[in-house]
Amino acid sequence: NKKHQHTPPRPRPAARGGGGAPPPPPPPADFRLPAFDTVTLQNGLTVYLMERHEVPLISVRAVVKAGAVNDAKQPGLSNLTGDALLLGSKQHDKKSIDEAFDFRGARLAGGAGTEASTVQANFARADTAALLPLFAEIVQQPSFDDAELAKLRERKVNGLKQAKEAPRNVVGNYYRAMLFGESPYAIPAGGTVSSVGALKQGDVQRYYQQYYRPDNAAIIVVGDFQAAEMRKQIESLFGAWQASGPAPAAQDNGKVHADKARVWLVNKPDAIETTFLIGGAGxxxxxxxxxxxxxxxxxxxxxxxxxxxxxxxxxxxxxxxxxxxxxxxxxxxxxxxxxxxxxxxxxxxxxxxxxxxxxxxxxxxxxxxxxxxxxxxxxxxxxxxxxxxxxxxxxxxxxxxxxxxxxxxxxxxxxxxxxxxxxxxxxxxxxPRNNLQTVLVGKAEAIRGIAAQYGDVTELQISADGFQP
Incomplete structure (x- = not known):
């Protein structure tokens, strides 16, 4: 075990009594990350345990190193899989899990981003025995119920169709596609209408088996508990989780392409505004x-x-x-x-x-x-x-x-x-100062000449079905 120590914040000086000008405000207290234990279980799972006893609450989080960069030719697969974890486990359906958390005033959430997927729960210390095993089930034994998955997929497709009506919702996808080209960082986390619409239960199950594994994940617990006792609980709940096959290989997710000033002009013929991003590598x-x-x-x-x-x-x-x-x-x-x-x-x-x-x-x-x-x-x-x-x-x-x-x-x-x-x-x-990259979303007919002032222009039509020219 590795114990990460911290120095407590410096106490603020007491204000002096008496008249005269008030003392200047004290400087912000120095900040240190509170102490936490790091444990690696035999199956390769990383565990972080941070005790915080101010309030009788516990926050637990599972983080898996898998996101849109791992979607390859199926954009939106990580996003669908991350949300589908909450559709029920092999022992408990979605309704009973939702009721178990709601009844206790607890919170359960999940999802996937560009490079990581997360399941998180927040609950009272007194409810640990009831809810922590459910959390472990969700992470390790999702059911991916086909009927529930179909409803989730339909909601996501409808959301993608609506998103293009508000350019601010999609301009970032065009910007990343422009900067990263064909590399994994260009893959839109939410996918596209056609890519998400084509995803099946088998795709989600395969993705889960490939990436959701103990040697590619961490369990983080922060709150009102004793570390030794919580470690035993985590070991009992997650220690039997086993990976199959080789661990996912590290991959190069891409670098920003900015060898010349470029403009992507995304045409939204009915637009009365122009939405823009200007920049480059960070x-x-x-x-x-x-x-x-x-x-x-x-x-x-x-x-x-x-x-x-x-x-x-x-x-x-x-x-x-x-x-x-x-x-x-x-x-x-x-x-x-x-x-x-x-x-x-x-x-x-x-x-x-x-x-x-x-x-x-x-x-x-x-x-x-x-x-x-x-x-x-x-x-x-x-x-x-x-x-x-x-x-x-x-x-x-x-x-x-x-x-x-x-x-x-x-x-x-x-x-x-x-x-x-x-x-x-x-x-x-x-x-970035030179070769700035620009995305404009608006009425191309009206701003085409303006766009040309800022670089080589590529024109696209706004779409819910892709962000590449």
Whole structure:
């Protein structure tokens, strides 16, 4: 067993009595990831146990390293499989499982993303004996009931048909397809109408057998329990879970293609708005510069008072909001500026977005702006990891994306040590400046000439059945 220790937060100094000016607010307490045990069972299953005794609640999460990148020629298969786990086990049907959790005020959820699939439950400590075995059944012995699966598949197909009516729902799929080409990171997590409609029970069962296995998964428990006792429970419930065949091989999920400035113009003939993304390559979730880049992105487009939102919304009224984000994956990531604007304002909004983004290089980030962003990020960070559910989610991300705890423990230090000089070096290293990639979703007839100002244009028709030209 490996025990991860932590240093408790520094106590805040008491305010002084007497008159005069009030003391300055204390700095945010240093944040450390609470202690947790890491155990590997004989069958290869990774187990994280983190005791938190403040409230009598337990959060449990199963994380499997399988997602859209493993869908190959069947986009949406991981997504369907992840949701289908909740359709019942071989011992209990969906109705009885739902009732068991609902009756106790507990919560059960699941799903799949780009690289990982998750089942999570939150319940009172007193209900552990009743609900933890049910959770284990769902993970290890799903029934994939054919009638329930058919209903789930139909709901997903209908959702995909509706999604294309709101460009903001699908613009990200086009952006990833543009950046990653034919590589696994381009596969849309939700699939397409034709790919999901063609999925059968046998496909889901095969996918489950291939990827849902103890040597490709972690069980995370956070909350009010004794670690030694909980370890025995997890071993009794999951110790007999066995993998068949070789473990899934590591694969290269792709790199961003940005050798020249390109524009994908996605035609939605009835659109009265233009939705856009502008950017390029980003960083992986475990990149050593992950934390300082959160600070710098806060300035560019990560909060309401960011440069982009100030210029495009507050000062010019060209949009209802603009933002930027480093979207991280386990092997790489993307960076994008995003917004939408009324059709007649498309040219002005795009021009202002580019001009505002170029401030990173034209003017740089001054000390006052940087200090404001540092204070904001430090204030936002600890509240993200207060509850057991949040901490279980963090441990799940750390497992799936190979993030070391030092990224969390050194957060405050990494923020505090960020200087304007360091900021400039990070901007030059990580923010894409040349060969920007652009996706525009809107009325092509009206914005075709505008699109051509920003790179080689490829035109597509908006569709619920694919995101490639």
């Amino acid at each position: 960083i992986a979730r475990n990149d050593p510069d992950y934390v300082p880049l959160q600070v710098l992105n806060t300035i560019v487009g990560g909060r309401f008072t960011s440069w982009l939102n100030d210029e495009l919304r507050v000062n010019s009224g060209l949009t209802y909001g603009a933002r930027s984000e480093f979207a991280t994956l386990s092997q790489t990531g993307t960076f994008a500026i995003s917004s939408f604007t009324a059709l007649p304002k498309t040219e002005a909004a795009l021009a202002l977005a580019h001009k505002t983004y170029q401030r990173l290089w034209d003017k740089g980030i001054d000390k006052a702006t940087l200090e404001s962003a540092k204070a904001y990020v430090k204030g936002q960070f600890p509240p993200r990891y207060e509850t057991g559910e949040q901490l279980a989610g963090l441990l799940g991300d750390m497992y799936a994306s190979k993030v070391g705890r030092e990224q969390i423990d050194n957060f405050m230090k990494d923020v505090d040590s960020l200087t304007p000089e360091r900021a400039k070096a990070l901007v030059d290293k990580h923010f």
